Every structure is written in structure tokens, then in C-alpha cells.
Amino acid sequence: MDDEKLDILLGEALAPPEGPADRGFVLRVERAVAEEERYRKWRAAFVRQLVTEAAALAALGGSFALVARVPAVEAALTETPGLIWAALVLLLLVWALMRGRGNVLA
Amino acid sequence: MLPERDADAVLCRRAAGGDRGAFRLLVETHERRLRAFLGQLAGPDLADELAQEAFLKAWQSLHGFREESKFSSWLCAIGWRLFVDHKRREKSEGRRRDAAAELAEREQAPTAGARVDLARALARLEPVEKAALVLCDGHGWSHEEAAGILRLPLGTLKGTVRRAKQKCREYLG
Numbered sequence: 553m554d555d556e557k558l559d560i561l562l563g564e565a566l567a568p569p570e571g572p573a574d575r576g577f578v579l580r581v582e583r584a585v586a587e588e589e590r591y592r593k594w595r596a597a598f599v600r601q602l603v604t605e606a607a608a609l610a611a612l613g614g615s616f617a618l619v620a621r622v623p624a625v626e627a628a629l630t631e632t633p634g635l636i637w638a639a640l641v642l643l644l645l646v647w648a649l650m651r652g653r654g655n656v657l658a
Numbered sequence: 659m660l661p662e663r664d665a666d667a668v669l670c671r672r673a674a675g676g677d678r679g680a681f682r683l684l685v686e687t688h689e690r691r692l693r694a695f696l697g698q699l700a701g702p703d704l705a706d707e708l709a710q711e712a713f714l715k716a717w718q719s720l721h722g723f724r725e726e727s728k729f730s731s732w733l734c735a736i737g738w739r740l741f742v743d744h745k746r747r748e749k750s751e752g753r754r755r756d757a758a759a760e761l762a763e764r765e766q767a768p769t770a771g772a773r774v775d776l777a778r779a780l781a782r783l784e785p786v787e788k789a790a791l792v793l794c795d796g797h798g799w800s801h802e803e804a805a806g807i808l809r810l811p812l813g814t815l816k817g818t819v820r821r822a823k824q825k826c827r828e829y830l831g
Contacts, residue, residue, distance in 0.1 A: 558827055559795065565776050566796025568694040573686035577693070577706065581685045581713045585678060588714060 608650060612643055666729040674720040681720075685713055688730050691797060696737050698792045699785055700744070708744065712737040727806065731799070735807045738789060745785060779829035786810075787822035794819050 616639055619625055629635050666687070672680035692712060696705035715736050716723075723732055780788055786808065793804040805815035 555823075558823060558830070561776055562791060562795040562823075562826070565780075566698060566792045568691040568797055571690070573689055574693075577689055577709070578682060578685050580706075581689070581710055582678070582682055584710055584714050585681065585717050588717065589678075 605647065605651070609643070609647060612646065616643070663728055667725050670720060670723055670725070670729055673717070674723070681717055684716075684729065688733055689713075691730065692733055692737050695734060695789075695792055695797065696741060698780070698796070699741055699789055704744070708737055708740045711740050715740070728803075731803050731807050734793070735809070738808055741785070741789075776826070776830065779826045782829060783822050783825055787818055787825070790815055790818045791822045791826075 620629060666684065669680045669684050673684060689709065693702075693705050693709045696708050696712075699705070700708060712733060716733055719736075723729070780791070783791070789808055790804060790810075793799040793807060794801060799807065801815055801819070802812060804819075805812045808815065810818065
């Protein structure tokens with residue numbers, strides 16, 4: 553087979569099809585893109601929430617630590633160790649309340 | 659009316675800004691060529707899967723698209739890389755031959771008087787040889803563009819096309 557004949561044959565056999573777009577395929581891609589966008593937004597919200605909550609907890613923990621250094625409070629905590637647990641439960645409640653109000657992932 | 663490249667560039671900028679309608683237009687414009695290219699390499703079912711993945715990757719990476727290349731060649735390059743990755747995974751799983759090659763092997767080689775069967779000849783080519791032929795002889799890409807899509811040096815691409823044609827010629831007799 554000569555080069556010219558082979559080129560013609562290849563051109564005919566390998567040419568992309570003409571015609572309108574395949575609606576079914578376009579729809580599938582659209583759905584996949586929409587799904588991807590939903591996931592991307594969820595992930596961004598998750599990271600934002602995680603960072604916010606970590607910062608808030610660190611701030612609260614730091615505040616408690618500072619307050620605990622006040623001599624009167626330190627003495628009270630030494631006398632009544634249960635106060636530490638009460639403070640921790642309070643911290644947990646505050647966190648749960650914050651989470652309930654600002655949960656974007658639900 | 660804008661030339662295709664300019665129209666694509668406008669749509670790409672809009673899509674990169676989150677305009678899904680613009681991206682849909684890009685999909686409508688380019689899906690046939692991409693699926694035809696991948697279909698020649700991987701068969702229709704896998705081609706659709708890879709093409710969908712390629713469009714999704716394009717959507718995710720539109721910010722990184724540099725407008726000095728055409729959107730269509732950039733998309734084709736994504737599709738090719740996905741196909742190569744798929745083949746690599748397949749190879750590591752022990753399935754070394756693609757379905758088309760296996761089918762061609764099961765069938766008898768053509769005898770001297772047999773009908774010319776280009777599809778069988780193509781099925782015997784290495785994927786990169788087939789890809790180079792499809793891009794240059796089927797889809798009308800220049801050698802430079804095809805080399806860019808397949809990430810090959812220009813000389814290697816030209817040699818690959820020559821080798822692929824030689825193999826076809828030998829097979830077809």
C-alpha cells in the first residue's frame with residue numbers, strides 16, 4: 553500500500569465524528585462538576601469551622617489558664633479540685649452551643 | 659463571531675471564575691473530539707469515563723490554564739495523561755494488554771487476499787503510536803501540537819508517527 557492511500561485511509565478512519573454534542577454526556581459532566589463544587593464548598597466550610605473552633609477553644613483555654621493564676625482562684629482550685637472539672641464541663645457546653653449555632657456542615 | 663480559540667479563551671476565563679454555564683459550552687464544543695481520541699485508544703466505555711474525568715480535572719485546574727495553548731490541546735493532554743495513568747494502573751494489576759489488542763490477537767491475521775482491516779492494524783500499535791496517528795492523521799493536529807499533547811520531543815513524535823504508519827503498511831500488505 554502506498555503512502556498516499558494509507559494517509560487517506562487513516563484520515564477517514566480516525567477523523568473525529570461531526571455533529572451536535574451528546575446531551576447525555578454533557579449532562580453527566582455537568583452533574584459531576586456540580587457534585588465536585590458541592591464537595592469543594594463542604595471541605596472549605598469544614599476547614600473554616602475547624603480552624604474557628606480550634607481558635608475559640610484555645611482562647612477559652614488560655615483565659616481559664618490565666619484566671620487560674622489569680623492567687624484567690626488558684627487557692628480555691630487547690631481546695632476544691634472539682635472546680636476544674638466544672639470549668640471543663642462549662643467549656644464543653646460553650647463549645648457545643650457554638651457548634652449548634654454555627655454548624656455549616658449539617 | 660469570535661474564532662474558536664478566542665471564544666474558548668473567553669469561556670475559560672468565565673469558567674475559571676466559577677461560571678458553570680460557560681464550562682458547559684466548553685464541554686459541548688470539545689466532548690466529541692476528546693471522546694473520539696480516547697475512544698481510539700481505550701474503547702468507547704472507558705473513553706467516556708476518562709473524558710468525564712478529564713473535563714472534571716479541567717474544571718478544577720482552569721486557574722492554571724495558560725492561554726498560550728489552545729483549550730482543546732490542553733484538554734486532550736489531560737485526557738492522554740489520564741489514559742496513561744489508567745494503563746499504568748492496569749499494568750500493575752497484571753492486565754497487560756488492552757481489550758482491543760486482545761481481540762485483534764484472537765482473530766486470525768489477514769491472509770494475502772483478505773479484506774483490508776485498518777482497525778486490526780491499529781489495534782496492534784502501541785498506545786503512543788496510535789495516539790500520535792489519531793492526533794496527526796485523524797484530528798489534524800500539527801506535529802508540534804501533537805508533541806505538546808503527548809509530551810514528547812518533536813523528533814520523537816515524528817519518529818513515532820513514521821513507525822506507526824510503517825507498522826500499518828506492513829500489516830495491511
